[in-house]
Amino acid sequence: MSYNFSEKIKKLKSTLNLRRTISLVWSVAPKWTAISLLMVVLESGLFFASLYFLKILIDKLAMRTPATDHLLVYYVLAAGLSAILYAVSKAISSFTTEVQASKVSEYIDDKIHASAIELDLSFYESPAYFDILRRAREAGPDRPNAVITNLVETIKNSMMLLALGSVLLTIDWFLLPLLVLFVLPTMLVRIFFAGKLHALRVKQTSLERKSLYLSGLITSDTSAKEIRILRLGVYLRDMYLNIRLNLLSEKLNIGRKSTINEIVTTVLATAGFFACIGYIAHGVVTGKTSVGDITLFLVVFPQSFAQMQSLSASISRLYQNNIFVTSIFELFDLKPNIADNEGTMSVPDETLDIEIKNVDFIYPHSQQPALSNINIHIPPGKIIAIVGLNGAGKSTLIKLLSRLYDPTAGSITLNGVDIKKFNLTDYHKQVSVVFQDFGRYNFTVNDNIKFGNIDGEHSEEAIVEAAKHSGAHGYIKDFPDGYKTMMGRLFDDGHEVSIGQWQKLAIARALYSPAQLLILDEATSALDALSEREFFQSFRQRIGQRAALVISHRVSSVEHADYIYVISNGKVTQSGTHQELLKMKGDYALLFNKDVVKSDPA
Numbered sequence: 206m207s208y209n210f211s212e213k214i215k216k217l218k219s220t221l222n223l224r225r226t227i228s229l230v231w232s233v234a235p236k237w238t239a240i241s242l243l244m245v246v247l248e249s250g251l252f253f254a255s256l257y258f259l260k261i262l263i264d265k266l267a268m269r270t271p272a273t274d275h276l277l278v279y280y281v282l283a284a285g286l287s288a289i290l291y292a293v294s295k296a297i298s299s300f301t302t303e304v305q306a307s308k309v310s311e312y313i314d315d316k317i318h319a320s321a322i323e324l325d326l327s328f329y330e331s332p333a334y335f336d337i338l339r340r341a342r343e344a345g346p347d348r349p350n351a352v353i354t355n356l357v358e359t360i361k362n363s364m365m366l367l368a369l370g371s372v373l374l375t376i377d378w379f380l381l382p383l384l385v386l387f388v389l390p391t392m393l394v395r396i397f398f399a400g401k402l403h404a405l406r407v408k409q410t411s412l413e414r415k416s417l418y419l420s421g422l423i424t425s426d427t428s429a430k431e432i433r434i435l436r437l438g439v440y441l442r443d444m445y446l447n448i449r450l451n452l453l454s455e456k457l458n459i460g461r462k463s464t465i466n467e468i469v470t471t472v473l474a475t476a477g478f479f480a481c482i483g484y485i486a487h488g489v490v491t492g493k494t495s496v497g498d499i500t501l502f503l504v505v506f507p508q509s510f511a512q513m514q515s516l517s518a519s520i521s522r523l524y525q526n527n528i529f530v531t532s533i534f535e536l537f538d539l540k541p542n543i544a545d546n547e548g549t550m551s552v553p554d555e556t557l558d559i560e561i562k563n564v565d566f567i568y569p570h571s572q573q574p575a576l577s578n579i580n581i582h583i584p585p586g587k588i589i590a591i592v593g594l595n596g597a598g599k600s601t602l603i604k605l606l607s608r609l610y611d612p613t614a615g616s617i618t619l620n621g622v623d624i625k626k627f628n629l630t631d632y633h634k635q636v637s638v639v640f641q642d643f644g645r646y647n648f649t650v651n652d653n654i655k656f657g658n659i660d661g662e663h664s665e666e667a668i669v670e671a672a673k674h675s676g677a678h679g680y681i682k683d684f685p686d687g688y689k690t691m692m693g694r695l696f697d698d699g700h701e702v703s704i705g706q707w708q709k710l711a712i713a714r715a716l717y718s719p720a721q722l723l724i725l726d727e728a729t730s731a732l733d734a735l736s737e738r739e740f741f742q743s744f745r746q747r748i749g750q751r752a753a754l755v756i757s758h759r760v761s762s763v764e765h766a767d768y769i770y771v772i773s774n775g776k777v778t779q780s781g782t783h784q785e786l787l788k789m790k791g792d793y794a795l796l797f798n799k800d801v802v803k804s805d806p807a
């Protein structure tokens with residue numbers, strides 16, 4: 206039982222995250238956080254001083270004698286000066302808080318990106334990850350700082366309430382607990398509904414994402430063509446609207462209940478407020494309370510009541526924002542499965558001999574093996590080809606070779622050493638891939654090619670050279686701005702090109718990299734026959750002593766390879782040279798030999 210209780214406390218602490226939020230904010234902007242806190246203390250102190258001098262002034266006025274009258278002006282001056290300084294410090298305080306808040310907010314925004322980049326590809330297979338990412342994004346980078354601001358607000362309001370409360374105590378001590386009793390239910394109701402809204406937010410994240418996806422489809426440039434021809438617009442719009450209405454009705458349901466509760470508790474608090482006035486009036490009637498007290502009461506009690514409400518509001522805001530921060534920490538706490546671990550080896554600066562040994566692979570969230578017992582050798586200076594039907598496992602093998610995933614069983618070695626032992630960034634520098642679904646970057650031509658070796662030294666000559674080999678130079682040279690031309694149509698002066706032309710740019714990017722292993726996954730699928738032939742004619746000379754892996758459905762791309770592996774249903778079923786494989790009359794001959802296809806249509 207006691208174990209359960211301490212577990213619950215632990216859970217509560219971890220959801221509250223207050224200490225973690227404070228240390229995060231402090232670590233990002235210690236100077237500005239310290240200044241902001243100091244300003245808040247100063248502000249509260251000046252507020253208290255102004256109130257104090259006012260109280261002394263009233264006391265002195267009540268007991269005035271001609272001999273002390275000249276002192277009154279000093280009290281007026283002291284109260285006035287404190288009030289002016291209070292106003293000034295309030296303005297400065299709001300500026301320092303703004304600076305501090307923006308520093309923290311920029312940091313969080315960047316940290317969200319850093320987490321998204323650090324996590325390996327397996328996270329991008331998981332809807333749960335996208336939910337977490339969405340909630341962190343929705344929470345917004347301002348939340349952690351909002352928590353600190355709320356915390357400071359809470360302290361400030363407590364201090365001010367303390368100042369007012371001490372004056373109130375001089376009238377009747379009973380008023381203070383009464384005040385707490387009236388305002389407490391409002392605060393509890395707000396906290397309760399903040400928790401309910403958070404639970405709903407978690408529940409709705411998937412549907413929220415679905416609605417975002419639909420909105421993206423309706424408004425994106427890539428789907429614009431099909432949506433028009435397939436007449437999908439109205440269908441998608443209705444689906445979006447239905448989801449949004451459902452989400453809204455659930456939110457409004459909680460909103461309605463929370464409003465009813467808020468009304469009840471506010472009515473209670475206001476009734477309590479007037480009950481206190483009645484209580485004091487009764488004291489005056491019975492002679493227990495002086496008229497001076499009721500004057501002071503009428504000045505201080507409404508202020509205390511308002512202050513108490515501000516305190517309750519700042520505590521509930523603190524609670525709400527803190528819940529949002531939990532979503533951000535949820536993302537920060539995700540750890541990659543494949544990471545750049547310290548103590549790993551550097552990849553040797555020499556030619557690479559790669560071996561895939563007895564490799565099995567099952568995708569996360571999948572039961573079926575995508576690859577089983579794969580053995581492939583990729584020696585330096587050789588072109589190795591992989592062929593196979595759709596879904597055979599070719600691209601999956603590329604993901605393992607480029608260490609976007611690790612094999613479920615078996616290993617991939619580089620010069621005899623398991624690639625897991627190498628520093629990940631270092632290893633990635635040695636692998637250059639043109640993916641089947643390559644990237645089209647709305648950047649300049651130069652940038653599109655430079656991305657192949659982002660942290661290397663760049664030379665215009667090498668960029669043009671890579672573009673010439675991929676065939677991209679042929680159209681780039683006709684652009685008025687040449688290699689400075691902006692690609693894509695997202696930005697001003699952007700040039701849209703054909704899919705084949707984009708693919709040539711992607712090949713240029715891969716060729717620009719000095720990596721020792723070059724992988725082309727259907728990289729020439731959109732190239733015209735002439736361009737493809739020209740590309741492969743100079744390919745062997747281009748790679749030199751580097752290793753190359755080519756995946757293609759076209760015989761023209763693989764027939765000149767040094768060695769070819771045929772993959773079928775995740776297994777290597779055949780291997781050999783083009784001529785050897787044709788003679789075997791197996792899967793390869795079925796794929797590429799027209800005569801066999803004719804004689805065996807199955």
Ligand SMILES: Nc1ncnc2c1ncn2[C@@H]1O[C@H](COP(=O)(O)OP(=O)(O)OP(=O)(O)O)[C@@H](O)[C@H]1O
Pocket residue numbers: 330568569571575593594595596597598599600601602641
């Ligand atoms: N992200 C994924 N999660 C789960 N299964 C996947 C994933 N990607 C691919 N698969 C499955 O793994 C198998 C191999 O897919 P892969 O993309 O490697 O095929 P491929 O040989 O490259 O096909 P294609 O010629 O169409 O490009 C297929 O059965 C596919 O459904």
Ligand SMILES: [Mg+2]
Pocket residue numbers: 599600601641726
């Ligand atoms: Mg593929």
